Amino acid sequence: xxxxxxxxxxxxxxxxxxxxxxxxxxxxxxxxxxxxxxxxxxxxxxxxxxxxxxxxxxxxxxxxxxxxxxxxxxxxxxxxxxxxxxxxxxxxxxxxxxxxxxxxxxxxxxxxxxxxxxxxxxxxxxxxxxxxxxxxxxxxxxxxxxxxxxxxxxxxxxxxxxxxxxxxxxxxxxxxxxxx
Amino acid sequence: xxxxxxxxxxxxxxxxxxxxxxxxxxxxxxxxxxxxxxxxxxxxxxxxxxxxxxxxxxxxxxxxxxxxxxxxxxxxxxxxxxxxxxxxxxxxxxxxxxxxxxxxxxxxxxxxxxxxxxxxxxxxxxxxxxxxxxxxxxxxxxxxxxxxxxxxxxxxxxxxxxxxxxxxxxxxxxxxxxxxxxxxxxxxxxxxxxxxxxxxxxxxxxxxxxxxxxxxxxxxxxxxxxxxxxxxxxxxxxxxxxxxxxxxxxxxxxxxxxxxxxxxxxxxxxxxxxxxxxxxxxxxxxxxxxxxxxxxxxxxxxxxxxxxxxxxxxxxxxxxxxxxxxxxxxxxxxxxxxxxxxxxxxxxxxxxxxxxxxxxxxxxxxxxxxxxxxxxxxxxxxxxxxxxxxxxxxxxxxxxxxxxxxxxxxxxxxxxxxxxxxxxxxxxxxxxxxxxxxxxxxxxxxxxxxxxxxxxxxxxxxxxxxxxxxxxxxxxxxxxxxxxxxxxxxxxxx
Numbered sequence: 001x002x003x004x005x006x007x008x009x010x011x012x013x014x015x016x017x018x019x020x021x022x023x024x025x026x027x028x029x030x031x032x033x034x035x036x037x038x039x040x041x042x043x044x045x046x047x048x049x050x051x052x053x054x055x056x057x058x059x060x061x062x063x064x065x066x067x068x069x070x071x072x073x074x075x076x077x078x079x080x081x082x083x084x085x086x087x088x089x090x091x092x093x094x095x096x097x098x099x100x101x102x103x104x105x106x107x108x109x110x111x112x113x114x115x116x117x118x119x120x121x122x123x124x125x126x127x128x129x130x131x132x133x134x135x136x137x138x139x140x141x142x143x144x145x146x147x148x149x150x151x152x153x154x155x156x157x158x159x160x161x162x163x164x165x166x167x168x169x170x171x172x173x174x175x176x177x178x179x180x
Numbered sequence: 181x182x183x184x185x186x187x188x189x190x191x192x193x194x195x196x197x198x199x200x201x202x203x204x205x206x207x208x209x210x211x212x213x214x215x216x217x218x219x220x221x222x223x224x225x226x227x228x229x230x231x232x233x234x235x236x237x238x239x240x241x242x243x244x245x246x247x248x249x250x251x252x253x254x255x256x257x258x259x260x261x262x263x264x265x266x267x268x269x270x271x272x273x274x275x276x277x278x279x280x281x282x283x284x285x286x287x288x289x290x291x292x293x294x295x296x297x298x299x300x301x302x303x304x305x306x307x308x309x310x311x312x313x314x315x316x317x318x319x320x321x322x323x324x325x326x327x328x329x330x331x332x333x334x335x336x337x338x339x340x341x342x343x344x345x346x347x348x349x350x351x352x353x354x355x356x357x358x359x360x361x362x363x364x365x366x367x368x369x370x371x372x373x374x375x376x377x378x379x380x381x382x383x384x385x386x387x388x389x390x391x392x393x394x395x396x397x398x399x400x401x402x403x404x405x406x407x408x409x410x411x412x413x414x415x416x417x418x419x420x421x422x423x424x425x426x427x428x429x430x431x432x433x434x435x436x437x438x439x440x441x442x443x444x445x446x447x448x449x450x451x452x453x454x455x456x457x458x459x460x461x462x463x464x465x466x467x468x469x470x471x472x473x474x475x476x477x478x479x480x481x482x483x484x485x486x487x488x489x490x491x492x493x494x495x496x497x498x499x500x501x502x503x504x505x506x507x508x509x510x511x512x513x514x515x516x517x518x519x520x521x522x523x524x525x526x527x528x529x530x531x532x533x534x535x536x537x538x539x540x541x542x543x544x545x546x547x548x549x550x551x552x553x554x555x556x557x558x559x560x561x562x563x564x565x566x567x568x569x570x571x572x573x574x575x576x577x578x579x580x581x582x583x584x585x586x587x588x589x590x591x592x593x594x595x596x597x598x599x600x601x602x603x604x605x606x607x608x609x610x611x612x613x614x615x616x617x618x619x620x621x622x623x624x625x626x627x628x629x630x631x632x633x634x635x636x637x638x639x640x641x642x643x644x645x646x647x648x649x650x651x652x653x654x655x656x657x658x659x660x661x662x663x664x665x666x667x668x669x670x671x672x673x674x
Binding site for chain 2: 110
């Protein structure tokens with residue numbers, strides 16, 4: 001990378017155990033921060049509540065996908081076998097929802113699953129091609145055995161000194177300035 | 181996925197607490213400790229730290245493969261190429277290179293299809309159904325079992341496509357598009373339902389598997405030592421950071437995918453069974469088929485999971501993660517589903533007699549005592565007798581015996597599909613339309629080659645991807661529980 005200017009975008013504090021992280025998250029929340037997040041190698045029980053996160057909205061995407069799948073299945077079969085080119089086979093009706101059900105059922109699940117995955121990716125803003133957190137070497141161990149709290153500089157309550165001292169108070173074992 | 185607290189934060193595995201701090205103030209009411217046999221067993225033995233788990237699992241695909249991998253890969257790859265060669269020969273010549281005849285127009289091809297698709301079902305059962313049932317032991321085996329599902333579906337897909345002979349016509353009947361006469365595929369046929377069921381199954385299994393892989397791909401990305409690895413793992417891990425805001429959506433998505441896969445897996449083998457049950461053929465036209473096929477599929481799939489996992493845990497020294505307890509639990513699933521299968525065999529016979537249709541009764545008598553008696557009794561020996569050995573704990577905990585019995589299950593379930601398909605159709609209503617199916621060498625080696633395809637894909641999977649879900653295994657350890665002393669909980673916290 002050329003000599004581009006970097007500026008601090010937040011503070012990243014490292015913790016050693018899930019309990020320390022949970023405790024720190026409660027402190028950061030109670031201090032009134034909004035633009036912050038915690039990072040861990042696995043989901044930690046109780047963390048959503050500690051961060052005041054609402055129930056995830058992924059389910060709406062699943063529902064939209066599933067409904068689309070079911071009705072497109074029914075409509076497709078009705079169109080192909082009853083409307084566009086009706087052929088009597090074995091004296092069976094040209095269309096009933098009964099024989100159209102298995103295929104529509106599978107399409108419900110198929111599009112529901114796509115809705116879930118794409119909904120999750122959309123809500124998480126993934127794929128993400130660049131993230132300043134990776135400029136901190138220590139952060140590599142977030143997918144191994146270390147735990148982090150990151151408070152962004154754009155948070156209205158952020159100040160280089162008081163935020164740092166809050167993180168120090170919560171038992172962080174290392175604090176880095178994240179630069180972008 | 182892994183909500184660590186369902187492991188009951190309070191009554192955590194006590195067998196590993198020897199070294200834990202003795203911080204707790206004496207409680208007012210002292211409850212008696214549960215008896216030893218009621219204590220929860222640890223899912224990862226020896227209290228391994230997170231880093232050990234990462235190193236051990238990621239190490240498998242980061243270090244060079246052990247020496248045995250190469251001969252195994254070369255043999256599997258050879259088998260796979262043999263199968264592709266034979267498929268090319270079949271397509272170039274016609275389905276007559278197989279032993280198919282009239283009346284036995286379905287034989288090894290559809291047997292192999294149902295066999296492979298059934299094997300896949302254990303992977304989905306482990307990943308989805310056990311997830312919904314909060315069976316935490318699934319985390320050690322779900323990744324490899326889901327991979328097995330995908331590879332088994334790939335093997336399964338080949339047979340129904342090539343058995344049509346003119347595979348280029350698949351363009352018309354796989355995706356629903358009109359043929360040259362503007363006729364659409366007709367959806368009253370269970371064969372078309374099957375196309376949708378199997379392709380949905382393959383796709384959703386892939387999505388589920390990939391979703392589970394994302395955090396572990398991020399682990400491999402962060403540990404990568406060369407640029408190509410970092411780029412590739414980085415690309416597929418989508419920039420995952422382990423942010424809790426992401427975990428929150430991720431866990432919900434994972435749970436929903438499990439919720440979608442559960443009715444899916446039940447429907448897939450039900451619809452496969454409709455291929456037979458919706459027909460009028462005696463021996464096929466039975467209402468017991470859907471549940472019976474699903475139970476059989478799970479039974480055979482767990483057989484294959486054990487066949488793959490027992491060598492894997494030994495060869496890669498994963499005994500602390502895939503513990504004897506895990507193997508035992510899988511044996512119990514085999515015992516349960518094997519009993520269901522045995523019950524279904526009995527019930528089929530009872531209904532054949534009780535139903536009063538002479539054709540139905542004949543089909544079943546012919547199954548057990550006709551020209552294919554040897555296939556029927558091989559099936560009974562492998563599927564009805566062998567799983568009951570798992571009543572014994574001594575056998576369940578003996579890895580060699582479990583591996584051998586799992587092999588019997590695999591063989592037995594192949595025979596089951598052969599028995600159902602061939603014995604039902606080889607004698608039509610008129611004795612002038614009776615026949616006997618004998619496989620040709622092409623039949624045999626195409627099937628053998630499909631194992632080559634399966635094993636090639638599985639060996640490549642072990643080589644390049646984490647074969648055990650790293651983040652999920654960590655999440656079920658007591659160290660991951662913030663309310664457990666090993667997770668760092670101290671008295672003054674909550």
